Amino acid sequence: MDERxxxxxLGASGAGKTCYMIAxxxxxxxxxxxxxxxxxxxxxxxxxxxxSLWHSLVSKGSDRWPLPTSEEITxxxxxxxxxxxxxxxxxxFDYRGGAIQDYKDAPDVKILRSRLRETSCLLLCVSGEHFxxxxxxxxxxxxxxxxxxxxMSETQSSCExxxxxxxxxxxxxxxxxxNRPKSEILTELQELFPPLFARQGRWLVMVCPTTLGxxxxxxxQEGSIEPENVHLPVVFSLYAELLKQNWKLIGTRSKAxxxxxxxxEGFLSALINRRNINEKEENIHMMEQRIxxxxxxxxxxxxxxxxxxxxxxxxxxxxxxFNEFFQ
Amino acid sequence: MxxxxxxxxxGYSKMLYSIDDQWNDTYVxxxxxxxxDALVNRWKNVLWYKAAGDRITRTLIESKEPMYGWHQIDxxxxxxxxxxxxxxxxxxxLPLDINKNALAQMTVYLGYITQPxxxxxxxxxxxxxxxxxxxxxxxAWDAGTDNSVYYSPSIKDKxxxxxxxxxxxxxxxxxxxxxxxxxxxxxxxxxxxxxxxxGDYWAPIAYSRTYSQDYRILAIPSDVESxxxxxxxxxxxxxxxxxxxxxxxxxxxxxxxxxxxxGISCMADHIADHSVSDEVNRRIPIFLGYVSTDSNPKIPDRxxxxxxxxxxxxxxxxHNHTSFDRLNSTYEKTYFTSIQSDNTExxxxxxxxxxxxxxxxxxxxxxxSKPNQDLLWRLAVMSHEYASxxxxxxxxxxxxxxxxxxxxxxxxxxxxxxxxxxxNYNELRPHSLSEDKETALIKHEEPLNTQLYGLILQxxxxxxxxxKKDLLG
Numbered sequence: 001m002d003e004r005x006x007x008x009x010l011g012a013s014g015a016g017k018t019c020y021m022i023a024x025x026x027x028x029x030x031x032x033x034x035x036x037x038x039x040x041x042x043x044x045x046x047x048x049x050x051x052s053l054w055h056s057l058v059s060k061g062s063d064r065w066p067l068p069t070s071e072e073i074t075x076x077x078x079x080x081x082x083x084x085x086x087x088x089x090x091x092x093f094d095y096r097g098g099a100i101q102d103y104k105d106a107p108d109v110k111i112l113r114s115r116l117r118e119t120s121c122l123l124l125c126v127s128g129e130h131f132x133x134x135x136x137x138x139x140x141x142x143x144x145x146x147x148x149x150x151x152m153s154e155t156q157s158s159c160e161x162x163x164x165x166x167x168x169x170x171x172x173x174x175x176x177x178x179n180r181p182k183s184e185i186l187t188e189l190q191e192l193f194p195p196l197f198a199r200q201g202r203w204l205v206m207v208c209p210t211t212l213g214x215x216x217x218x219x220x221q222e223g224s225i226e227p228e229n230v231h232l233p234v235v236f237s238l239y240a241e242l243l244k245q246n247w248k249l250i251g252t253r254s255k256a257x258x259x260x261x262x263x264x265e266g267f268l269s270a271l272i273n274r275r276n277i278n279e280k281e282e283n284i285h286m287m288e289q290r291i292x293x294x295x296x297x298x299x300x301x302x303x304x305x306x307x308x309x310x311x312x313x314x315x316x317x318x319x320x321x322f323n324e325f326f327q
Numbered sequence: 328m329x330x331x332x333x334x335x336x337x338g339y340s341k342m343l344y345s346i347d348d349q350w351n352d353t354y355v356x357x358x359x360x361x362x363x364d365a366l367v368n369r370w371k372n373v374l375w376y377k378a379a380g381d382r383i384t385r386t387l388i389e390s391k392e393p394m395y396g397w398h399q400i401d402x403x404x405x406x407x408x409x410x411x412x413x414x415x416x417x418x419x420x421l422p423l424d425i426n427k428n429a430l431a432q433m434t435v436y437l438g439y440i441t442q443p444x445x446x447x448x449x450x451x452x453x454x455x456x457x458x459x460x461x462x463x464x465x466x467a468w469d470a471g472t473d474n475s476v477y478y479s480p481s482i483k484d485k486x487x488x489x490x491x492x493x494x495x496x497x498x499x500x501x502x503x504x505x506x507x508x509x510x511x512x513x514x515x516x517x518x519x520x521x522x523x524x525x526g527d528y529w530a531p532i533a534y535s536r537t538y539s540q541d542y543r544i545l546a547i548p549s550d551v552e553s554x555x556x557x558x559x560x561x562x563x564x565x566x567x568x569x570x571x572x573x574x575x576x577x578x579x580x581x582x583x584x585x586x587x588x589x590g591i592s593c594m595a596d597h598i599a600d601h602s603v604s605d606e607v608n609r610r611i612p613i614f615l616g617y618v619s620t621d622s623n624p625k626i627p628d629r630x631x632x633x634x635x636x637x638x639x640x641x642x643x644x645x646h647n648h649t650s651f652d653r654l655n656s657t658y659e660k661t662y663f664t665s666i667q668s669d670n671t672e673x674x675x676x677x678x679x680x681x682x683x684x685x686x687x688x689x690x691x692x693x694x695x696s697k698p699n700q701d702l703l704w705r706l707a708v709m710s711h712e713y714a715s716x717x718x719x720x721x722x723x724x725x726x727x728x729x730x731x732x733x734x735x736x737x738x739x740x741x742x743x744x745x746x747x748x749x750x751n752y753n754e755l756r757p758h759s760l761s762e763d764k765e766t767a768l769i770k771h772e773e774p775l776n777t778q779l780y781g782l783i784l785q786x787x788x789x790x791x792x793x794x795k796k797d798l799l800g
Contacts (some may be wrong), residue, residue, distance in 0.1 A: 013541055014607040045722035045738060053570060067570055068609050071542050072563035072728075098541025107556065220608075 004077075005090040007237050009170075010151065011125030012144035013097035016172035016212075018066040019057070020125060021094060023212050023227040024080070024234060026054040034231040035304055042077030057212070058225045059151040065220075070214040071108050080238055085289065088298055090120075100147035106212055116151060117158045121166045121237035124148065126189070128209070131177035135188045145192050152195050156203075165174075166204045166240030167196055174209035174252065175217040182209075186312060195257040197317040204325075205314040206236045206305075229310055236311070246294040253287045256280055337406070338437035338464045340413070344456040393454060405445065408438035409457040416461045437464050529617035531626065532588065533592040533641045534562045535595060539606045545641040551618050554586055561715065562614045564729030565592040568721040571737065572597075578629050578700070579616075579731065580707045581715035589626050590616020591634050598631070599638050613638075626708045685734045690724050695719050695735035703735060 011017045028039040029050070041047040046067040056064050073095040074170070080087050099109045100235050130139040141147070169189055171177070177185060186207060190197045196205050215223035260280045262271040270277065305311060306322040313320050393411035413435055437460040454461075530548035537545070542563075544555055551558070561581045566572065575594040593601035595613040603611050615637045627633065683706050684691035693699050700718045707716040717731040726734040 004458055014609075016603075043722075043724055045724050048738060049568060049721070056570065062608070063573065063610065065609055067572075067612055068542075068605065070563050070566050070569065070612070072567060074567070074728075096541060102541070107560070196541065 001064055004116060005088060005238070005241050006115065007064065007090055007121050007122045007123065007124060007234070008093050008112075008119040008149055009095075009123040010100060011097050011123075011172075012100060012127075012142060012147075013168075014127040015097055015127045015143075017097060017125045018053075018069055018094065019059070019212060019229040020170060020210060020230065021092070022050055022053045022057060022066065023210075023225070028231050028234065036083045036300075037235055037304075038081040038084070039234070040079045040081070043080060046076050058093045060222045062221050069094060069206070071096055071099075071106070073108050073111050079134050080234070082297065082300060088241075090238065090241075097144070098150065099234055100144045113151070113154065116155045119155075119165050120241040121168065122152075122155070123233050123237070124169045124193070125172050126169060126192075126212075128171050128173040128175065128177040131156040131171070131180060131185045131188060133157050133180075134184075135191070136166070140192070143192065147191060149195055156195075156201075162202070164201075164203050166237065168236055169193070169196075169205060169207045170233050173208070173211065173216075174228075175211040175214045178209075178211075178214070178217075182312075197314060199317045201316060203315070203317075204240060206233070207312045208232050208236070208312070209310065215304060232305060232311055237300050239298060239305065242294050242298050244303070246298060249287055249291050249294065253284055253291065256284050256287065260284065280319055328728050335440050336437075336460045336463045337440050338435070338460060338467060340435040340437075340464060340468075361731070393457075395453070395457075403443045404440065405442075406440050407456070408436065409432060409454075409460070410436055415454070416464060435464055437461060516635065528621055531621045531637045531640055532558070532590065532616050532618045533614070533637060535613035535641070536605055536611050548618065550620055551586060557586075558584070558588060558618070561588070561717075561763075562590075562592070564725070564731060565590075565717050565720075566612045567725045568595065568636040571719075571721050573610070574611050575719055575737075576631065577717060577719040578704065579715070580626060580704075583713050583730065585620050585622055586618065586625050587621070587626070588618045590614055590618055593639070594629075594657055598635055600635070600644075623711060628708075629704060658715060682706055683710055683712070683714040683716070685710070685714040687713075687730075687732060687735075690726045690729075690731065691733045692723065693733070693735045695737045699735055703733065709735070 009017050009021070010236060025039055025041070028034050028037055029041075029047075041050065053066055056066070058064075073093055076092040076094065077089065078092055079089050093112075093115060095108055095112055099106065099112050102109050104110065124223055126143055130136075130143055133163065152164075152167075156162055160163065163231050171185070189207060195201055196203045210233070211228050212230075213226045214228075216225075217223075263277050263280065264270045302322045305313075313322060313325060315325060349367045393409050393415050395407075397405060398405050406500050411434070416435060437457060437458060529548075530552075531546055532544070532548075533546040534544050535543065536542050544559065547558075554795060561579065565577050565579045572594050574593060576591055576597070578589075578591055580587070580589045582588065591598075592612065592614045595611040598613065598615065605611055615634045632693075657700065681702075695718065703716055703718060707714060714733055715735045717729070718735045720726055720729070720731075720734050720736055721734060722738045726736060
């Protein structure tokens with residue numbers, strides 16, 4: 001695959017983006033990875049960096065948490081595998097949360113906006129601390145709702161055919177709000193980001209609760225790091241991208257088959273266009289192989305995401321199941 | 328580090344608007360310091376204007392040009408002074424004459440009184456130099472009713488001499504230049520021919536987060552605000568992978584035409600000597616440094632103690648709890664002052680142009696070690712080219728992605744000398760620094776020695792030539 005897939009994480013300052021990224025990488029980098037999904041860094045220095053940050057996280061004490069991200073955007077080149085088979089590579093951008101609310105001429109804001117136009121999947125990080133009780137109006141500002149919704153609208157209007165990228169709403173620090181029914185939190189999320197749940201909005205949205213450890217809510221310095229669900233947003237991002245590629249390829253194949261049929265109509269035409277026909281057939285065969293391969297990957301990811309029963313999928317504002325959507 | 332130069336505005340003229348026909352005196356006297364009264368009294372006693380008498384006034388009116396001078400009134404006190412017509416201050420004072428005398432002929436005396444006597448070779452009295460004092464005279468006129476004394480307020484505006492902005496802060500803004508007798512000149516030299524662009528004048532610069540607000544410039548002199556973007560590119564590169572700053576500090580120097588910055592990136596609590604964290608309890612990285620607009624300023628040696636004082640400038644801003652308000656990001660204005668360079672080490676054995684890379688499109692990478700850090704700093708200090716340096720970055724990627732042309736790296740093993748090119752696939756690299764060119768990383772083994780330098784240079788030139796051929800061919 002020549003074109004690199006881009007995943008971008010949005011979220012206010014302090015939402016836990018960097019922590020999530022570290023935990024996601026390390027959990028998917030251990031041994032055979034999570035549920036067979038494995039990540040590795042393209043640059044070995046990045047691996048060292050993630051390991052060092054992870055080491056700090058699992059060490060207990062006040063200094064365990066990563067420092068605030070600077071105005072300089074960092075790009076990570078990551079490789080994704082399933083059962084040790086390489087599936088694809090993607091780029092991951094790490095940037096400061098404050099960029100959402102900053103002036104558009106700030107250098108990193110410019111890059112972020114341009115990046116959003118070509119992103120395959122958006123990870124929208126919202127801290128669970130805001131949902132520990134009924135959502136307050138003050139939280140809107142702390143979540144940077146208006147900034148995020150603004151970026152979402154801009155992203156959709158700049159996308160091809162207005163088809164927006166897939167979105168994962170990652171509820172970080174879910175341990176802080178696990179006391180509340182999930183349905184209430186989902187309702188509040190829909191109030192926070194109405195464009196994502198609009199009836200004809202064409203947004204494919206997954207809501208995924210994550211935590212770095214259930215004991216952290218009571219003791220952030222000494223609680224154990226035992227991440228949960230951190231791999232699901234990445235798996236979904238790539239699932240959505242493969243799904244898109246699959247649909248695109250099916251469309252191309254259908255068109256190629258129609259052209260093939262036109263060329264093959266009548267004995268004389270088939271004879272004259274013999275070389276063309278052979279090429280078309282070969283192309284169609286390759287596309288079918290690729291579609292088959294993609295469907296295999298998609299099926300595995302879909303099953304995995306559905307099996308978890310920890311995530312919720314929405315399309316056009318309606319809740320759907322993975323199987324339903326895939327079909 | 329010695330005491331701070333005190334600079335206070337003084338002025339004397341007639342009242343601009345006289346209610347009656349009595350032309351009262353207007354004095355502009357400073358209220359910045361508790362001991363200013365004593366200074367002002369001494370000044371009044373030696374008031375040059377009065378002493379000069381009518382002869383000077385007549386000369387001035389005839390020539391229509393301001394007259395400048397300096398006057399050392401005692402061992403430790405000096406006055407910079409200007410005698411001019413009111414119209415020299417502002418043209419609007421030229422025609423004002425309501426059946427009175429022509430104001431164009433009203434003479435004004437103004438200037439600065441300073442302690443201790445500064446290095447006079449650093450100053451070139453001119454209308455610009457006295458601009459700040461002129462404005463205070465206008466303020467005095469505007470404020471004047473029947474009160475003939477006007478107290479000049481705290482000085483916060485742009486000024487290229489070391490003016491205190493707040494009395495508490497004044498002592499944090501720099502260090503007095505040690506002056507020898509030769510530099511002081513003599514009292515006979517009343518109109519010194521001086522060059523204000525030479526010397527080692529620096530203004531503090533600070534960049535960090537605050538308790539609740541995102542990263543931003545917290546202190547900068549007005550003169551270089553327009554260069555903020557360029558400065559931030561370097562600062563951000565120097566705090567890349569900030570977790571490493573938990574256990575170490577990074578030093579950097581970067582310069583371009585008439586702008587030079589040096590400073591330190593570290594954890595704020597490291598320099599503040601007390602806990603500094605944001606609202607979600609994260610420790611905070613910070614950059615503290617000095618900026619100079621001189622063409623070739625002398626950069627002092629690395630001394631973390633010199634930077635502790637700078638933290639005081641921004642301390643008040645630290646707990647600014649106004650969240651999410653980028654509009655509130657006003658700077659702390661800082662001012663240029665002289666810094667005593669302790670860098671006395673002989674550098675006659677070194678040739679920076681031989682060793683430091685000043686090409687913006689390539690990065691020269693060194694192993695981070697104490698001897699290399701010392702050597703590279705000395706080279707950067709000596710360099711007359713626009714070579715930039717950051718000591719103690721983490722990995723090769725950080726060097727490649729950043730704007731620095733010379734970098735020492737922590738996470739790198741240098742077994743042998745080797746050279747290679749790296750494709751500059753870097754969409755994040757600032758466009759002003761590199762566009763579609765290759766980045767070369769040249770690695771050096773430790774220890775550095777001069778025998779290797781020639782070899783390295785040769786390799787370097789070969790690489791550049793080969794790159795050019797590839798590009799052209």
